[in-house]
Structure formats: C-alpha cells, structure tokens
Amino acid sequence: MSEISPKEKLSTKHTVRRLAAYMKPHRVALITAFIVLALGTASSVAGPKLIQIFIDDYLTPRNFDWQAIGVLAGIYLGLHLLSVVFTYYQLVSFNKIAYWIIQQIRVDVFSKIQHLGLKFFDRTPGGSLVSRITNDTESIKMLYVSVLSTYVQGIVMLVGILAGMFFLDVKLALYCLLLLPVIMMLMQVYRKLSSKVFHISREKVSQLNAKLNESLQGMNIIQAMRQEKRFRESFDQTTKEHYKANLRQIKLNGLLVRPAVDFIYLLAIMLVLGFFGFKSFVGPVEIGVLYAFINYLERFFEPINMMMFRLTEFQQAIVSAERVFGLMDEEEAAPTQEGENNPQIVQGKIEFKDVSFSYDGQTDVLHNISFVANPGETIALVGHTGSGKSSIINLQMRFYSINRGEILIDEQPIQAYSDQELRDKVGLVLQDSFLFAGDVKQNIRLHEDEITQEEIERAAEFVQADSFIRKLPGQYDEPVGERGATFSSGQRQLLSFARTMARNPKILVLDEATASIDTETEEAIQAALAKMRKGRTTIAIAHRLSTIQDADQILVLHKGEIVERGNHQSLLSQRGLYYRMYLLQQGAEKQSSSPTA
Structure with missing residues (x-):
C-alpha cells in the first residue's frame, strides 16, 4: 500500500480560503481578539514617541518639569501595563479559537474517513491516516495559534511604526519604505523553496507512522519469523530520509530567515545613520528623533523577523492543510442508497x-x-x-x-x-x-x-x-x-x-x-x-x-x-x-x- 495521493495538489489560495472558512463561526471572538491585539500593539508603538518627547523636550534642554515628566512616565507605564493585559487576552482568545477549529477539522476528517469505501482502505496504510488526523491537524493548529496572531500583530505594528516614522521624518520614512519590496520578495522566495521540503517532510512522517503501525500490529509475526533486523533497517531508512528533509529545512531557514533579514536591517541602519550624518552638516540633529527612529527601525524589523519565523510554521500548516483537505476531498466513498423509495427488508430473499x-x-x-x-x-x-x-x-x-x-x-x-x-x-x-x-x-x-x-x-x-x-x-x-x-x-x-x-x-x-x-x-x-x-x-x-x-x-x-x-x-x-x-x-x-x- 502506498501513501495517499490527492487527485491534484490544492493551490495555496484555495487552501487558505478553506482554512478561513473554519473561522466564520468564531468571527465575533476573532474580531474582538484582533481589536485587542491592535490596541496592545498601538500601546507598544507609542512607547518610543513618549521617550522622544522626554529626550527632546525635557532632557536635552534640561527642562526638569517633574510634574510633566511624572505624567509622561505614568502614561508610559500605563501603556506598558495595558499592552501586557491586551497581549494576555489575545493570546488566550486565539488559542481557544484555534483549539475549537482544530477539534472541528479533526471531527470532519474522521467523519469523512468513516464514509469512505473499503477500496480506499485497501490501498491506504492506517498509519498514514493517523498521521493526517493527528500530526497534520496539530501543524494546522499552529496557524491559528501563533501564525495568525503574529501576522496580524506584525502588520498592525508595521503600519503603526511607519506612521510614527512619517511623523518624525517623511523623507527618511520614504527611504525605509523602499525596503518593503525587498522583504516581500525574500518571503516569496522562501515560501516557494520551502514548500517542496515541507511536503517531503510531512510525507516521511506519514511513512514513519505507517511503518510503526504495521510493525506493532504484526509484532508476533515479526518476532516469530525473526524479522526484527529487516524492519529495523527499513524504519531506520525512512527515519534517515525524514532527517535529510528536516536538515534541508534547517539549512533553508538558516539562510533565508534570520541572516537575510539581519542583513537588510544592517542596510537600513546604515541608511538612517548616513541620512542623519549628512543632515548634521547643514543643521542640528535632534537626539530624541534619532533615538526614536533607531528604536522604530529596530521594532520595524522585530515583527518582520517574527513573521519570517512564523512563515516556517505557516508553510508547514499550508502543506498539512493540503494533505488533510486532500483526504477530505477523497471521492472513494462507500456505496450508499440510490433513490428515495426506502424499501424494507421483510422476507430476506x-x-x-x-x-x-x-x-x-x-x-x-x-x-x-x-x-x-x-x-x-x-x-x-x-x-x-x-x-x-x-x-x-x-x-x-x-x-x-x-x-x-x-x-x-x-x-x-x-x-x-x-x-x-x-x-x-x-x-x-x-x-x-x-x-x-x-x-x-x-x-x-x-x-x-x-x-x-x-x-x-x-x-x-x-x-x-x-x-x-x-x-x-x-x-x-x-x-x-x-x-x-x-x-x-x-x-x-x-x-x-x-x-x-x-x-x-x-x-x-x-x-x-x-x-x-x-x-x-x-x-x-x-x-x-x-x-x-x-x-x-x-x-x-x-x-x-x-x-x-x-x-x-x-x-x-x-x-x-x-x-x-x-x-x-x-x-x-x-x-x-x-x-x-x-x-x-x-x-x-x-x-x-x-x-x-
């Protein structure tokens, strides 16, 4: 028997739409969580602006108006506490929604399997089905738990940071905006290269489960026929193939996730420092603005790094969803009633x-x-x-x-x-x-x-x-x-x-x-x-x-x-x-x- 092969690979857009459909019953809870997430992000984004006001309006001119500084510090601490509360609430909300959705997906897949014909089970290893219902749906769960919230939070934070940058210096903000296409291109390249690797990795997990399930069910025959060595070597070979696929994934992550983003961040720092350096030749530079811009820039790349890391989980979730939906789209259904006459078996001829x-x-x-x-x-x-x-x-x-x-x-x-x-x-x-x-x-x-x-x-x-x-x-x-x-x-x-x-x-x-x-x-x-x-x-x-x-x-x-x-x-x-x-x-x-x- 071989691994399940869907009739055709589902497109990423189609898969995302089907995953999004599972969120519809929870849209009120999701909207609430998104609003709280946006408020928490806004509270966090406002921090550097408050520090910039403190440096330029109070520290640099040595204007120690303790009442005003106290109000500023109180607002800063209050926003930080609000950010903590909002972060906690959205984290719990997204996890609750994720577990509800994954529960429904698992029930849907299990229900589908129960209505498939025996011809399907004749050619499908039981361990592969177990892998799809457990491992693959667990991978999909991460999409709702961490990926979704990270991307929403990241996008909100990026918008807020860009707004703060434009508020500080329009020209420099436009320069920094030019980095976005480069980052988007990097994410697209990573997504395409990682897709094939993740497909191989998930398939190897299914094969491992299938071999394990077969070995456990036939352990008496394995021991009676002294087949332990052959099964161990076969299992070891599949494990090595899974290891190689994961190693390729790690190498890809090591090249295109953190190092590539850090390199773009370095270019951005050089751009900002060069801009303020040239600006200092023609006039004074406000230290608070420089601090705020560097802080915003650091915060700008923090969500990008998080989104790149979550892109790994996103890609895994999409690949897993393709496999799960491929199973749910299986048309080898068990024969069922045709017509609506509903006859009764009375004699038994x-x-x-x-x-x-x-x-x-x-x-x-x-x-x-x-x-x-x-x-x-x-x-x-x-x-x-x-x-x-x-x-x-x-x-x-x-x-x-x-x-x-x-x-x-x-x-x-x-x-x-x-x-x-x-x-x-x-x-x-x-x-x-x-x-x-x-x-x-x-x-x-x-x-x-x-x-x-x-x-x-x-x-x-x-x-x-x-x-x-x-x-x-x-x-x-x-x-x-x-x-x-x-x-x-x-x-x-x-x-x-x-x-x-x-x-x-x-x-x-x-x-x-x-x-x-x-x-x-x-x-x-x-x-x-x-x-x-x-x-x-x-x-x-x-x-x-x-x-x-x-x-x-x-x-x-x-x-x-x-x-x-x-x-x-x-x-x-x-x-x-x-x-x-x-x-x-x-x-x-x-x-x-x-x-x-």
Missing part, C-alpha cells in the same frame, strides 16, 4: 443476477455469479483461497459497488436500501471478530441505547456466551482491552455472535465464523448457529465442509466462477471439485485424530 466484480477495474475476481437464496434458506460458499467467496460477501454487505449485474433483496436492488435498513437487517460475523475497548455489554450493545440489558443477556444466552461471561470477575461489566486481547478467540467470536443476535437481523452473513474456534467450542455453538439460521436467510463461507452439510444449497467457486452447485449429497455424487475437497479434509482430519499422528 437474496438474488444474484449475472454479477461480475473487479477490485482494480481491470481484472474480474467474480464472473457472472447467479444464485437465489429464498427466505430462511442457508447458502454455503466453498472453494480454495482466492476463489471469490469473500468478494461475494463484500458485495452482499454493499462494501463495494457492483461492476456488472444486479443484487436483489426482496426483489429490490440492493442500492435502493438505506444504510440503516441494510445494516439493521443484515448481520455480519467475521472469522476474525473485532472487539472494542470498553466492557462486555458495550461490545454487544455498541452504544445503541435501544438495546436493553435484558436483550443483551438474552442474546448472550442464545449463542451460549452467557456461561463464560458469568464466570468473569465483572461479568457483563468486565473490561475489554484493545481488540479483546485478554479473551480467547472462541470467546471473542461468541461475543460477536451475541452482538449480531442482539439486533435480530433478517439475513445472516457468516464469513468462516467458526474457523478460529477450537473443536470443543465449535460443537457448543453449532447448535446456536442452527438456531440463529432458523427463520433467517443465511450466506455462509465455509472452511470446514463438515459445518455446512445441512445447507440448502452449496456453491462451489473456482477462479471467481460457480463451477458446481447443489446440496452436500448431490455434490458428492458428482465427484467433482467439492468431492475432492471433501476427501482431502476427511483424510486430514483422520490423520490429525490418529494416535500416531
């Missing part, structure tokens, strides 16, 4: 009509599959690995769209049913049952409040899971760890049976439901399976042929086609593929049960 299917759009894995499962009948699917059994189940569950042909339930196309109707009336039990972290009753109920405790216990008793649940320390409140690791495979399967029966489905889909259960447990639940199938249409994939001998019809698949069909006895009498499979299994079972085996 299933019919496949000349169904063909391909996962990649090129090679068919099913060819002209046709069969009918009448209400209450059990249809068993058998065949070697890769014969197409699971593909039929996937289509029956509407996990994938049909390429050609038609699937009917109660004479209605499967596409006509709503997701809720289809999921409520079609129960699925997989070979590898999945349990969620929580407790036993939550795994049976799955947070559906309409399923009562009595119905949970009744379903557990029905599949003979109640006996082992009652022996647990917490019984139905017994904690369940991740993937149900503390339960045996048989116990996990019994809980999945109870989960299915608690919903009382009209159709049962069993994907080798007893393959992972020991013989003793299997014997105990065969009776339960028989009760589960009674009155319900059942489609069952069978690994052990002995478990489906009572099926109403057995379909034998080979290379995506139905090559034989009939009940157990009729298929044996044909002496075809089913007969050979049966003999092989009988021989294997006899050999395994032999005392000398």
